[in-house]
Amino acid sequence: MENFVWDPAQYAHFAGHRARPFVDLTNAVQLAAPRKVFDLGCGPGNMTVTLAQRWPEADITGYDASAEMINDAQQLIEQQQDGTYDNVSFAQQEAASWMPPADTDAIVSNAMFQWVPQHIEVISDWLKALKPGAWFAMQVPGNSIARSHQYIGELAAEEKFSVVADTAYTGETVHSVEEYTHMLLAHGFRPNVWETTYHQVLSGADPVFDWVKGAALRPVLQKLTEHDAANGTTLHDAFVKRYKAEMSDAYPPYVGPDGQEVTVYPFRRIFVVGHKELDYFI
Numbered sequence: 001m002e003n004f005v006w007d008p009a010q011y012a013h014f015a016g017h018r019a020r021p022f023v024d025l026t027n028a029v030q031l032a033a034p035r036k037v038f039d040l041g042c043g044p045g046n047m048t049v050t051l052a053q054r055w056p057e058a059d060i061t062g063y064d065a066s067a068e069m070i071n072d073a074q075q076l077i078e079q080q081q082d083g084t085y086d087n088v089s090f091a092q093q094e095a096a097s098w099m100p101p102a103d104t105d106a107i108v109s110n111a112m113f114q115w116v117p118q119h120i121e122v123i124s125d126w127l128k129a130l131k132p133g134a135w136f137a138m139q140v141p142g143n144s145i146a147r148s149h150q151y152i153g154e155l156a157a158e159e160k161f162s163v164v165a166d167t168a169y170t171g172e173t174v175h176s177v178e179e180y181t182h183m184l185l186a187h188g189f190r191p192n193v194w195e196t197t198y199h200q201v202l203s204g205a206d207p208v209f210d211w212v213k214g215a216a217l218r219p220v221l222q223k224l225t226e227h228d229a230a231n232g233t234t235l236h237d238a239f240v241k242r243y244k245a246e247m248s249d250a251y252p253p254y255v256g257p258d259g260q261e262v263t264v265y266p267f268r269r270i271f272v273v274g275h276k277e278l279d280y281f282i
Contacts, residue, residue, distance in 0.1 A: 020198065021269050022047040022110045025139045026054070028192055028273040034058045034105035040095050041065075041112025045073025049085045051108075056087065058105070063093035096122050100129050109138040111215070111269075114174050120183055127187035127276070134276050136184075141216075142195055142268040144171020147250040148212050151243065152220060161239055167223045169216045180272040189274030197268045207263045208247040209240070217243075 034055055039048045042062030051060050064070050073090040080086075095116055100107060107126060113119040127136060143149055149171060155161050156168035177193050184191040204210060213221060224236035253261040 018111070019047055021139050021196075021271075022050075022108075024196070025110060025137050025271055025273070026051065026108055028271070029106055029108065029135045029137050030275070031055070031106055031135060036101065036104050037061070037106045037108070038063065038100065038104060040093075040098070040107060040109040041115075042073060042090065043069050043110075045069075045076050045088075045090055047110065048073065048090070049076055049088055052085050052088050058087060060088045062088065062090045063095070063098065064090070065092065065094045067092055095119075100126055102129070102131060104130060104134055106135040106137070111139060111141060113138055114140045114169070114171070117173055119173065120175060120179070124183060124187060127184070127189060127274070130276055132276050135274070136189065136276075137271075137273040139269055139271050140174050141171075142174055142270040144174060146266070146268070148208050148247060148265070149216055151246050151250075152212075152217060155239060155242060156220065161224075161235060163227050163235065164220045164223050164239075167219045169219065174270065177270055177272075180270065184272070184274035187276070189276050192273040192275075193271065195268060195270045197266050200265045200267055202263045202265050203261070206244045206247065208251050208265050209244050211265060 035058055037051060037055060037058045037060045039051065039060065039062040042048045042064045043066075045062050048060065048062040051058070062073055064073070070090050070092045077085050077088060077090070095109070095112065096119075107130070113123070116122060123136070123138070130136065149169070152168045156164045177195055181191045181193045184193070200211075202208065202211060209217075220239070221236060224239055228234060228236050251263050251265055253263050255261050
């Protein structure tokens with residue numbers, strides 16, 4: 001996956017919907033008073049800082065590969081008034097080149113590893129390094145079979161849009177719940193692995209496009225914009241027009257009794273939580 005620029009404001013547009021999986025994920029980590037916690041792929045940091053309220057005595061660090069995301073996250077710390085987040089810090093860091101310190105109590109990662117090819121190997125190295133009693137918890141989208149994601153690949157496969165053929169996210173990096181369960185078992189972790197489909201109720205014009213352009217579509221749209229600027233073409237607008245039309249057909253709006261239109265957008269997610277126990281044997 002090529003490097004691309006994240007837009008923290010766009011990503012946070014559906015902050016409420018994106019927050020719920022983080023809460024469901026971290027609620028499964030049964031730690032009363034950890035000392036060292038890491039959030040990998042922390043984004044703009046709005047969910048990382050909630051861990052400071054849950055674990056006020058912990059040293060909490062949020063890492064993200066995006067400089068734009070880390071800039072927004074650091075502003076959260078700078079703008080605080082009461083010192084609530086004094087135990088939280090942020091830094092730019094690629095997950096694949098990081099290793100947890102020996103005294104790590106918990107690693108959480110929300111909707112990041114789909115962007116990391118071969119992440120089973122990355123996570124396995126972390127699991128080996130974690131001390132007995134440590135926790136690992138991650139969540140990744142499992143929505144690659146949804147029309148919102150399949151159509152990205154279909155458009156990118158057309159000759160007209162072939163410039164983004166190697167950029168389109170198709171979900172091939174995400175593994176099955178069975179594979180993630182076996183990964184935890186192989187490293188002495190008691191697994192708690194599940195999948196959930198959130199039926200998200202969205203409003204506004206073209207809400208599915210608005211959602212997907214904040215993440216899965218981001219690298220495609222960026223590359224189209226760069227290509228248009230260099231070649232004087234209008235591929236970006238043509239791609240967006242086709243995508244919006246398909247999403248309107250795939251996810252038609254529902255008109256409620258109050259006359260307001262909303263769109264129900266099902267989104268499947270995979271949760272992988274494990275606790276490293278000395279006395280747990282397969």
